[in-house]
Amino acid sequence: xxxxxxxxxxxxxxxxxxxxxxxxxxxxxxxxxxxxxxxxxxxxxxxxxxxxxxxxxxxxxxxxxxxxxxxxxxxxxxxxxxxxxxxxxxxxxxxxxxxxxxxxxxxxxxxxxxxxxxxxxxxxxxxxxxxxxxxxxxxxxxxxxxxxxxxxxx
Numbered sequence: 360x361x362x363x364x365x366x367x368x369x370x371x372x373x374x375x376x377x378x379x380x381x382x383x384x385x386x387x388x389x390x391x392x393x394x395x396x397x398x399x400x401x402x403x404x405x406x407x408x409x410x411x412x413x414x415x416x417x418x419x420x421x422x423x424x425x426x427x428x429x430x431x432x433x434x435x436x437x438x439x440x441x442x443x444x445x446x447x448x449x450x451x452x453x454x455x456x457x458x459x460x461x462x463x464x465x466x467x468x469x470x471x472x473x474x475x476x477x478x479x480x481x482x483x484x485x486x487x488x489x490x491x492x493x494x495x496x497x498x499x500x501x502x503x504x505x506x507x508x509x510x511x512x513x
Contacts, residue, residue: 362472363421364444364455366464367434371395374440377462381444384454390447395440411436422470439465 368374374393381391394402394417399410402417414435418428421443435441442459446452452472459467 366459367466390445392443
């Protein structure tokens with residue numbers, strides 16, 4: 360099992376904003392998951408005869424504890440939403456915890472935090488990582504393709 364950080368929020372809207380913040384910070388979309396009644400996410404893909412069974416199975420697989428899985432499923436069915444992050448390394452763990460804490464998570468659970476491969480998807484600085492690929496020039500062209508052929512368009 361790899362490292363898992365799971366945060367509970369009072370509603371889907373708050374969790375959705377956290378998911379967007381994590382992805383904007385550099386976390387790949389396949390390592391950030393939202394689970395809510397209106398958006399089951401990966402929980403909806405699991406085995407089970409009902410959404411309740413699928414949610415329990417999902418949380419049990421993540422946390423390895425059936426009692427916690429039942430409690431989380433009940434909270435999700437009552438309107439709460441969860442964000443699950445699979446961080447890789449201390450930088451990502453710290454960033455995920457900062458973003459989750461700033462958003463006001465009502466509960467945070469961790470599993471296997473010592474089992475992390477050394478990958479770095481989250482930014483180590485304040486600006487988004489995509490800015491590293493953009494050229495800073497006085498050009499008025501707004502895309503890379505246009506900038507490449509700007510001199511030929513006269």
